[in-house]
Structure formats: C-alpha cells, structure tokens
Amino acid sequence: MRLPAIIVLVIFIAAGVVLGALNADMVGYDLAFFRVQLPKGAALLVALVVGWLLGGITAWLGVSSSRRQRLRAGKKPPVKP
Amino acid sequence: MNLMYVLVSLVPAAFVLGWWASRQIGARRSGAEVSELSSDYFRGLNYLLNEEQDKAIEVFLKLAEYNRDTVETHLALGNLFRRRGEVDRAIRLHQHLVSRPGLSDAMKTVALLELGEDYMRAGLLDRAEALFSDLVAMDAHAPSALRHLIAIYQHERDWHKAIEHARRLEVMTGEDETPMIAQFYCELADRARQHGARAEARDYLSLAFECQPDCVRAFMLTGRLQAEDSHHEEAVVAYEAAINADIAFTPEILPPLLDSYARSRQMSRAESFLSDMLGRYHGVSPVLALTRLYRQRDGERAAIDFLTAQLRQRPSVRGLMALIDATMDKIEGEARDNFLILRDLTRKLIEGQAMYRCSRCGFGAKAHHWQCPSCKNWSTIRPIHGVASE
Numbered sequence: 001m002r003l004p005a006i007i008v009l010v011i012f013i014a015a016g017v018v019l020g021a022l023n024a025d026m027v028g029y030d031l032a033f034f035r036v037q038l039p040k041g042a043a044l045l046v047a048l049v050v051g052w053l054l055g056g057i058t059a060w061l062g063v064s065s066s067r068r069q070r071l072r073a074g075k076k077p078p079v080k081p
Numbered sequence: 082m083n084l085m086y087v088l089v090s091l092v093p094a095a096f097v098l099g100w101w102a103s104r105q106i107g108a109r110r111s112g113a114e115v116s117e118l119s120s121d122y123f124r125g126l127n128y129l130l131n132e133e134q135d136k137a138i139e140v141f142l143k144l145a146e147y148n149r150d151t152v153e154t155h156l157a158l159g160n161l162f163r164r165r166g167e168v169d170r171a172i173r174l175h176q177h178l179v180s181r182p183g184l185s186d187a188m189k190t191v192a193l194l195e196l197g198e199d200y201m202r203a204g205l206l207d208r209a210e211a212l213f214s215d216l217v218a219m220d221a222h223a224p225s226a227l228r229h230l231i232a233i234y235q236h237e238r239d240w241h242k243a244i245e246h247a248r249r250l251e252v253m254t255g256e257d258e259t260p261m262i263a264q265f266y267c268e269l270a271d272r273a274r275q276h277g278a279r280a281e282a283r284d285y286l287s288l289a290f291e292c293q294p295d296c297v298r299a300f301m302l303t304g305r306l307q308a309e310d311s312h313h314e315e316a317v318v319a320y321e322a323a324i325n326a327d328i329a330f331t332p333e334i335l336p337p338l339l340d341s342y343a344r345s346r347q348m349s350r351a352e353s354f355l356s357d358m359l360g361r362y363h364g365v366s367p368v369l370a371l372t373r374l375y376r377q378r379d380g381e382r383a384a385i386d387f388l389t390a391q392l393r394q395r396p397s398v399r400g401l402m403a404l405i406d407a408t409m410d411k412i413e414g415e416a417r418d419n420f421l422i423l424r425d426l427t428r429k430l431i432e433g434q435a436m437y438r439c440s441r442c443g444f445g446a447k448a449h450h451w452q453c454p455s456c457k458n459w460s461t462i463r464p465i466h467g468v469a470s471e
C-alpha cells in the first residue's frame with residue numbers, strides 16, 4: 001500500500017517540477033495594498049495549498065465541536081435507580 | 082486574466098479535497114480510540130463472565146487509568162474488590178470517589194451507598210449505619226439504604242429499630258414487609274419469654290399475629306408459652322393451628338404437640354389429628370408418632386404392623402430405623418448382630434444428611450433456623466422431603 005502512494009507522490013512532484021519549469025515566467029498581482037510578482041507555477045501551488053488548508057481546518061473545527069457536545073451530553077447526571 | 086480564473090477555481094476544489102481528507106483522518110483516529118476502549122471493556126466483561134476476577138480487575142484498572150473521569154468504571158472496580166474480599170481496597174477507591182471534586186450529586190450518593198456496603202462487609206457496622214442513615218435522610222437511594230439498615234439492626238439484634246425501618250421501607254416502596262416484621266416481633270417475644278416477661282411476650286405475639294395472622298412461629302411460641310404455664314389444652318390448640326398454617330413445619334411442631342396431648346390426656350384427639358395428617362402430609366413424622374401411640378395403647382405387634390404397612394407406601398430411612406428398633410427385642414443370635422450393624426449404618430446415614438434446606442439459596446442445615454444463615458431470608462428454611470430425611 002505504501003509503494004503505490006510513494007509512486008503517485010513522485011509522479012506529482014515530477015509534474016510540479018515540469019509545470020514549474022514550463023511556467024517560470026512571472027505574473028503580477030495587484031492586491032489593493034501591495035503588488036506581488038510570482039512565477040505562474042508558484043501561484044498555482046499557493047492557491048492549492050491555501051484551499052487545502054482552509055478545507056482541512058473547517059472540517060477539523062466541525063468534528064471537534066461535535067465531539068465536545070457529545071462529551072457534555074455524556075456527563076449529564078444519570079437517572080436515579 | 083485566464084490564469085486568475087484558473088487560480089480562483091482551484092481554491093474551492095482544493096478546499097473540498099482538504100475538508101474530505103481531514104474528515105477521513107479524524108474518523109479513523111476516533112474509530113481507533115473507540116475500538117480500543119470497547120475491546121478493553123469487552124475483554125473485562127469476558128473475564129467477569131468467566132469468573133476470572135483478577136484479570137478483570139487488571140483490565141478495568143487500565144480503563145480507569147485511561148479515562149479518569151469514568152466513574153462507572155471505578156464503581157465496577159470497587160464492586161469487584163469487595164466481592165473478592167479486598168474490602169480495604171474497595172473502601173479506599175470509594176472514599177476517593179466520594180471526595181473527588183466536581184462529581185455530580187447522583188454519582189456521589191451511589192459511591193456513598195457502595196462505601197456503606199464496603200463498611201458492612203468489613204464489619205464496621207457503626208460507620209455503615211451512619212452512612213445509610215444519611216442517605217435515608219437525604220432521600221437518596223433510600224430503599225436500598227433502608228434494606229441495609231434493616232440488615233444491620235438484624236445483625237445487632239436491635240429488633241425495635243429493625244421494625245421501625247421495615248415499616249418505613251413498606252411505606253416507601255409499597256412492598257409487603259409484614260412477614261418479616263412478624264418475625265421481628267417473634268424474636269422480641271422469644272427474648273421476653275426467656276427473661277420471664279410472659280405478659281410482654283404475649284403482647285409481642287399479638288403484634289406478630291396482627292402483621293401475619295398465619296405466622297407459624299407465633300403459633301409455636303404461643304404453644305410453648307401455654308405449655309410452660311401448664312395450659313396444655315391451649316398449647317394443643319396453638320400447635321395444631323401452627324401445623325394447619327404451614328404443614329411443612331410438622332417435624333418441628335410434632336414433638337411438643339405430642340407432649341401437650343399426653344399432658345392434657347387427649348390421646349384420642351391426637352390419634353384423629355395424626356390420622357388426618359397422614360392424608361395431607363407425605364413425610365414420615367406423623368407415621369412415627371402414630372406408631373408410638375399404637376405401641377403404648379395396642380402393643381408392639383399392632384405398632385409394627387402399622388409401621389410396616391406405612392413404610393411400603395412411604396419408604397424412609399427414619400422409618401426403617403424405627404422398624405429395626407421395634408423388632409430388635411424379638412430376635413437373638415447372629416440375626417440380632419446383623420440388625421445391630423444395620424441400625425448403626427442407618428444412623429450414620431441419617432447423621433450425615435442435611436435435614437433442612439433454604440428454598441431461596443439452597444443452604445443445607447442439620448438444625449432448623451428461622452433466618453437463613455446464608456441469604457438472611459426469613460422462614461425460607463424448610464425440612465427436606467426424601468428417603469433419607471423427612
């Protein structure tokens with residue numbers, strides 16, 4: 001199971017390097033307060049990483065809050081026998 | 082501008098992928114925790130069911146360490162320690178639970194109840210009594226606490242307090258405790274009789290009859306009081322009422338009843354009562370009593386004929402021994418020696434047998450007890466019916 005994952009990872013890294021090399025020309029972004037100059041490949045990577053992190057953090061917050069609610073419900077005093 | 086569109090559309094796609102990956106990782110981790118906990122729990126349960134309490138304690142200790150908030154696990158552990166006889170460990174554990182800050186009131190009272198049971202098991206009855214009294218005052222697990230208090234007062238033979246708490250239990254639960262209260266009054270009556278307070282004993286007996294009109298023990302004590310006062314006719318009435326109330330106690334009641342018949346010169350009444358009993362009662366005691374009666378009145382031959390005929394219908398070792406005793410005088414020589422051996426063997430056979438058994442817990446006893454020494458229930462010990470006994 002681990003070997004296919006490593007192969008896929010290597011393929012993606014190679015694709016990233018190739019795409020980065022093919023799109024090395026710089027692009028400029030005007031972000032209202034400041035302007036940035038980035039290679040096209042780096043801009044693509046930043047967009048992917050930011051989206052991934054936002055999705056991951058949202059899911060984690062949702063899971064942990066529901067677990068906290070469940071724990072609070074479980075600590076309620078039991079009914080008298 | 083085209084690149085900008087690509088980037089903007091990439092962010093939500095990556096968002097969805099990140100969200101999905103995070104959910105997957107979280108679910109896998111919590112699943113692993115739950116399965117570890119539940120596998121430990123079921124392993125402990127399995128040990129408990131297999132009566133391997135040592136191993137169960139190890140597993141539950143691990144569970145309690147894993148999650149210090151699990152009060153139920155601590156309670157289960159305390160119970161296990163108590164059942165294994167490690168009362169000091171059970172006491173420490175329950176004391177720790179009671180003193181734990183932030184424990185809900187309901188769980189604290191459960192822990193107090195358990196601690197009281199630990200004290201009872203350790204023989205620290207005064208501490209247990211104080212705890213259970215507090216629980217009753219707080220109206221927390223009051224029925225259980227009252228039952229324990231009644232057990233303590235029975236142990237201390239403080240029958241007045243036992244009666245008072247049994248009545249409170251009756252009011253609280255709506256269950257009928259009158260047979261038990263009648264037994265407490267009988268204990269008081271018997272104690273008064275032994276101290277010579279006969280009027281007081283009669284008062285307690287009338288209270289016992291108020292609780293349970295067909296209380297066998299109260300009838301028997303009444304008969305005994307009357308016989309001791311030389312009122313043998315009244316004693317006969319009381320003993321006959323005792324047998325009619327519960328025929329199972331016949332072996333206990335017949336000896337004093339026969340004595341009262343003889344002292345009040347009512348042997349014809351004895352014969353008719355015993356003959357009537359033969360149809361209702363399948364034990365050997367009335368047969369032996371009638372055999373003795375026929376021997377005195379009609380002679381040895383008539384008694385042996387009666388006994389032989391009855392033993393064919395209800396074979397019994399006690400009856401066989403009576404038959405051997407009756408025929409012993411008529412034989413001599415080697416046959417007599419053989420009969421002596423046979424008599425010794427049957428006597429040993431009877432001596433090794435339990436004559437009474439508790440109908441609740443199966444405790445076997447050679448003598449009759451009104452309260453079972455094992456399960457502490459009242460009036461559950463009854464004569465065993467079989468070839469070797471009654």
